[in-house]
Amino acid sequence: MLPEIGQFTLILACVLSFLQMVYPLYGVQTGHQGAIRSARILTILQFVAVAFSFAILAYSFLINDFTIGYIATNSNSAMPWYFRLSAVWGAHEGSLLLWVFLLSGWSIAVALMSKRLPIESVARVLAVLGLLSFGFYLFVILTSNPFDRTLPYFPIDGRDLNPLLQDFGLVIHPPMLYMGYVGFSVAFAFAIAALLEGRLDSAWAKWSRPWTMAAWVFLTVGIALGSWWAYYELGWGGWWFWDPVENASFMPWLAGTALIHSLAVSEKRGVFKSWTVLLALSAFSLSLLGTFLVRSGVLVSVHAFASDPTRGLFILGFLVLVIGGSLLLYAIQASKVKSRGRYELASRESMLLINNILLIAALIVVLLGTLLPLVHKEIGLGSISIGEPFFNRMFTILIVPFALFLGVGSLFRWKRQQLNDLKKPLSLILILSVLSTVAFLFIFAPFLTWLAVLGTFLGFWIIVAVVYEIYLRSTHRHAFSKGLMKLGNSHWAMSLGHLGLAVIIIGITMTQNFSIEKDVKLAVGDHITFEHYDFHFDQVDALNGPNYTGTVGIFTVKQDQKQIAVMKAEKRLYTVQRMPMTEAAIDAGITRDLYIAMGEQLPDGAWAVRIYYKPFIRWIWLGPLIMAFGGILMMCDRRYRSKKENADQDTITADKEGTQNA
Amino acid sequence: MLNKRRVLTLLVPFIIFIIGAVLLATPLLKGSDPSKLDSALVGQAVPAFTLQDIYDENKQYDATIFKGQKMLLNVWATWCPTCYAEHTYLNKLAKQGLYIVGMNYKDDRKKAIRWLNDLNDPYQISLFDQNGMLGMDLGVYGAPETFLIDSNGIIQYRHVGDLNEKVWNDKLLSIYEDME
Numbered sequence: 001m002l003p004e005i006g007q008f009t010l011i012l013a014c015v016l017s018f019l020q021m022v023y024p025l026y027g028v029q030t031g032h033q034g035a036i037r038s039a040r041i042l043t044i045l046q047f048v049a050v051a052f053s054f055a056i057l058a059y060s061f062l063i064n065d066f067t068i069g070y071i072a073t074n075s076n077s078a079m080p081w082y083f084r085l086s087a088v089w090g091a092h093e094g095s096l097l098l099w100v101f102l103l104s105g106w107s108i109a110v111a112l113m114s115k116r117l118p119i120e121s122v123a124r125v126l127a128v129l130g131l132l133s134f135g136f137y138l139f140v141i142l143t144s145n146p147f148d149r150t151l152p153y154f155p156i157d158g159r160d161l162n163p164l165l166q167d168f169g170l171v172i173h174p175p176m177l178y179m180g181y182v183g184f185s186v187a188f189a190f191a192i193a194a195l196l197e198g199r200l201d202s203a204w205a206k207w208s209r210p211w212t213m214a215a216w217v218f219l220t221v222g223i224a225l226g227s228w229w230a231y232y233e234l235g236w237g238g239w240w241f242w243d244p245v246e247n248a249s250f251m252p253w254l255a256g257t258a259l260i261h262s263l264a265v266s267e268k269r270g271v272f273k274s275w276t277v278l279l280a281l282s283a284f285s286l287s288l289l290g291t292f293l294v295r296s297g298v299l300v301s302v303h304a305f306a307s308d309p310t311r312g313l314f315i316l317g318f319l320v321l322v323i324g325g326s327l328l329l330y331a332i333q334a335s336k337v338k339s340r341g342r343y344e345l346a347s348r349e350s351m352l353l354i355n356n357i358l359l360i361a362a363l364i365v366v367l368l369g370t371l372l373p374l375v376h377k378e379i380g381l382g383s384i385s386i387g388e389p390f391f392n393r394m395f396t397i398l399i400v401p402f403a404l405f406l407g408v409g410s411l412f413r414w415k416r417q418q419l420n421d422l423k424k425p426l427s428l429i430l431i432l433s434v435l436s437t438v439a440f441l442f443i444f445a446p447f448l449t450w451l452a453v454l455g456t457f458l459g460f461w462i463i464v465a466v467v468y469e470i471y472l473r474s475t476h477r478h479a480f481s482k483g484l485m486k487l488g489n490s491h492w493a494m495s496l497g498h499l500g501l502a503v504i505i506i507g508i509t510m511t512q513n514f515s516i517e518k519d520v521k522l523a524v525g526d527h528i529t530f531e532h533y534d535f536h537f538d539q540v541d542a543l544n545g546p547n548y549t550g551t552v553g554i555f556t557v558k559q560d561q562k563q564i565a566v567m568k569a570e571k572r573l574y575t576v577q578r579m580p581m582t583e584a585a586i587d588a589g590i591t592r593d594l595y596i597a598m599g600e601q602l603p604d605g606a607w608a609v610r611i612y613y614k615p616f617i618r619w620i621w622l623g624p625l626i627m628a629f630g631g632i633l634m635m636c637d638r639r640y641r642s643k644k645e646n647a648d649q650d651t652i653t654a655d656k657e658g659t660q661n662a
Numbered sequence: 663m664l665n666k667r668r669v670l671t672l673l674v675p676f677i678i679f680i681i682g683a684v685l686l687a688t689p690l691l692k693g694s695d696p697s698k699l700d701s702a703l704v705g706q707a708v709p710a711f712t713l714q715d716i717y718d719e720n721k722q723y724d725a726t727i728f729k730g731q732k733m734l735l736n737v738w739a740t741w742c743p744t745c746y747a748e749h750t751y752l753n754k755l756a757k758q759g760l761y762i763v764g765m766n767y768k769d770d771r772k773k774a775i776r777w778l779n780d781l782n783d784p785y786q787i788s789l790f791d792q793n794g795m796l797g798m799d800l801g802v803y804g805a806p807e808t809f810l811i812d813s814n815g816i817i818q819y820r821h822v823g824d825l826n827e828k829v830w831n832d833k834l835l836s837i838y839e840d841m842e
Contacts, residue, residue: 234743241743278675285679292686313687320683327676335668371682387768388741519776580750599780608780 003068006056007147010097013049013104014137016042020107020130024123036119039126040111046133047108054101057146058088067154070094070146076160076576078547086171087161092311093146095174099291100136102175102182107133110186110211117207124193125186132185135318143311160547160576169229177222177249181287183215184252187259188284191277192326195333200277205267208280210635212263216256217631223249224624232584237517237595237612239620242391247370248290251363255283258359265352269414271343274334275356281330285323286363292319293370344416351409358402365394396451403458403505406498407465411472429468433460440506444591444615446514446531455509462502466495489637496630500623507619516613519599523606531613533594534558538566540607548572548581553598553607557587569596569609593617707815708735709799716766716774716788727787728815732841733761735809736785736825737797739769740777742805748824749781755830756784765789767797767805810834812841 020042027035057070061084066072074094075087089098107129114122140146187208194204226246231239240246259279266276292315343349369391411425437457445452473491474483520528527536536556543550550572557565567585574581587594592615599608708728715721728735736752738745756762764785766774771790778788791797800809810819819837821829 230743234746236743236746241741243743274672282675316683316687320680323679324676324683327679328673331669331672331676334672371686387739389768519780600782610780 002056003060003065003147003149006053006060007145009049009056010053010137010147011141013046013053013100014134014141016046016049017104017130017133017137020046021127021134022130024127024130028120028123028127036123039123042130043104043107043111043126046130047104050101050104054088054097057094057097058085061085061088064158066156066158067149068146069148069150072150072155072158074161075158076547077157078576079161079166080546082171083161083166087165089174089178090161090165090170093140093144095178096136096140096144097146098175099178099182100133100140102178103129103133103136103185106183106186110189114207121193121197121207124196125189128189128192129185132189132322135322139311139314139318143314157576160574163548163572163574163581166547166574167229167233169225169233173222173225173229176218176225180215180217180219180222180256181249181252181290183211183218184256184280184284184287186211186215187280188326191280192329195277195326195329198333198336200273200334200337202267202270205263205273205276206639209260209263209267212256212260212280212283213631213635216253216260217628217635219249219253219256220624220628220631223253224621224628228621231617232586234582237515237584237597237610237614239511239617242369242388244370245290245294247366248293251366251370252283252286252290254359254363254366255279255286258356258363259283261352261355261359265349269343269349271349272353272356274330274337277330277334279356281323281326285319285326288315288319288322292316343414346412346417346419348409348412348414348417351405351412354405355402355409358398358405362395362398362402365391365398369394399458399505400454403462403501406501407461410469410494410498411465425468425472429461429464432468433457433464436460436464444510444514449513452509452513455505455513459502459506459509462498462505466498466502470495489633490639493630493634493637496633497627500625500627500630502623503619503626504623507616507621507623510616511614511620514615515617518611520609520611521602521606522609523604526606528611532559533613535596535611537607537609543570543572545572547576548574551598553585553596553609555585555596557594565594567594567596569598571598588618590618591616704817704820706817708811708817709796711796711799713765713789713791713796716764716771716778716790723787723789725815727763728811730813731761732810732812732838733763733786734838735763735765735811737765737767737800737805737807737809739767739805740773741769744824745806746781748806748826749784751825751827751830752784753782755825761786763787763789765791765796767791768794808834810837810841814842 020039023035023042024039026032027038060068061071061075062081064071064075064077064084066075070091070093071087074091075084079087087094089095107126110129111122111126114125190204190208190211194200223246226249227239230241231237259276259282262272262276262279265272292312407429408422408426411422434457437453437460440456440460441448441453445456470484470487470491471480474480474487476483478486516531518528518530522528522537524537524539527534529535534557536558538554538556541552541554543552550570552568552570555567555569556563557567565587567587569585570583572581572583582597584595584597586596592613595610595612595614597610597612599610601607708725710725712722712724715723734755738748752762762785764783764787766788769790769792771792774790778785789796806824808821808825809817810821812818818841819834821834823829825834
């Protein structure tokens, strides 16, 4: 009975989202106040309906209701409750339900937190979000219903969740990632609403900014979590594979990163407006494309656990409608937008333009690398395969100008910068970053490679530039300590975002250049020594988990005769799916990780063991966290919070620009 | 007033998108199963090649190794996580007595050997296709892929994606058993 109620509320939510799309637009068109006001109420009702539906599915997982086909294929009564709960989004149907649920979550957030926006604008934004929800509801209900029953012959127990996904990382990674994907729908809806209205102004950029930033923060953390999960769960110590599904999440991130920078220019200087709109449309379009690629099975990947061509066609149709429609609208409406601001070649505007160009170049590299194998074949050039080496080479090339300009960019003034004034700061930054690079490599690098020197230098170039810029800005009018306190949240956000990237660059450089990977044969009692570390293989124990059995190898690690860790590397066999899994033992540290993964047992009783030394790998995930923290600071900036004074200001600027655009 | 040239410029993203959408839609509309990328080579012999053995640079193989008995040709690489997931099943098939030729594709020799030592080597012969030459001729789309080849060296089937119990029993087994 309960699943039928869940199904019913899902259909109800679908109907409500249809009304949410139609009614407010009708109201805006005819000036019918009631219809305009209905947008908020319909959004809230839609949220309640889908939340109820989602809760029922989650509850059915918890009580092991195997009469539901989706649960029977993706859960098992022996799984602990938290994995049963996260199994809700462990496969196609449930993850799409999560998708629409989060979309309605963002919608309700817009409905409740946009009290100071003109009510017509909110109505348009919610209507666009309604359209998106409606499309996804139809998709879930028609092609991927999670409530389908297996009656009358239902299994006694479920087939278990893919063991790769039975992990804490999976409990939080997809929701975070989806929050990011779906969150760009808000920026998209704002852009469409502004296009419909024919009013693209600074106020629009200002409203979009915190929402875009929120989505970007979620996506950043989501991607970092995915990378971290791959690192410890796949057992190979890799942190990024350029897998199509990873790329699918990376592309909206690149577009989103370009968007948050471009929005800043549009808000502060009133230029790049039609470009910013295009980015806002792209970021969400790429999220949709990612969903299409993952769910249609067009690309074969480790993530594509379930794929079905009808689903692919449905998403593609929806994609064409939404993206094609919005780009057409863009072509017609954006031509009316006039740029107000003027700026010279040497200016912060130009620097941000370069940032955008490089980010889009990176985006195109990823897009082509992901799609070319498909397209190439279609246009009759035969199949090609693009792997890791292609992406690595391209990104190594792109990061150099990106990091160099990033360091300098924030020193530039808006509108016009005298290049002569930059000579002194630039030489100072150059000297300090070279010195730090030398010192850093002297301490941490066992030997030198060109790429290691380059990468470390780029990282320190950014760090020194950021610190120097903070120093300049805070001593501009005050004493240093007082000026530091006066720096706005937005400024700190920018600095942290850039520092985060520097941390990532250094992490990647160190990990890629100085990792040591040893594949050794060890019997109990053996030991192996490298890099001042001594690994002693103590014993092998049997392992008995709730839904798996296995063995655990126990190692004592000593550094210079002192014991620093006892590491337990597991090898599990998941009993239902008969799938073996490696659970690596990791001793994490700020300057290095030690990583042990158990291989197969060899005929003579010894074990194949992989022992990795990964310097600075934590920095790869620390960086995104710093970036995300910066993003959160920016959202907390006073300008986006205090209601009254800003509301007045908004209407004034909006009026002014409205007349200018007319 | 609409500026015509401006509209045309702004139409560019739309046009690019439509082209992209058409390209993406064709494989879906044409072959109902996207994972069944048809190889032009089904029904034909494996193209001529000379490749080194993965363990031994001095040992060379050519297309004659595909004649004499029916077998599987498995394309894999260490940079491919799906191959890792698939490997256990290949070991199982090898234990059942199937003749499997492995082709290591666009990879690093040292890493590949380590992989085989670590995870067991299910292959009777391991080819090392560093530049993807044979892969190109076979129309390999990515790793992993598996070809069914009969005793005359004729390719009978191509599977894109990982081999597992289900795929093997549902799709490949019957073809394999029917092959000469």
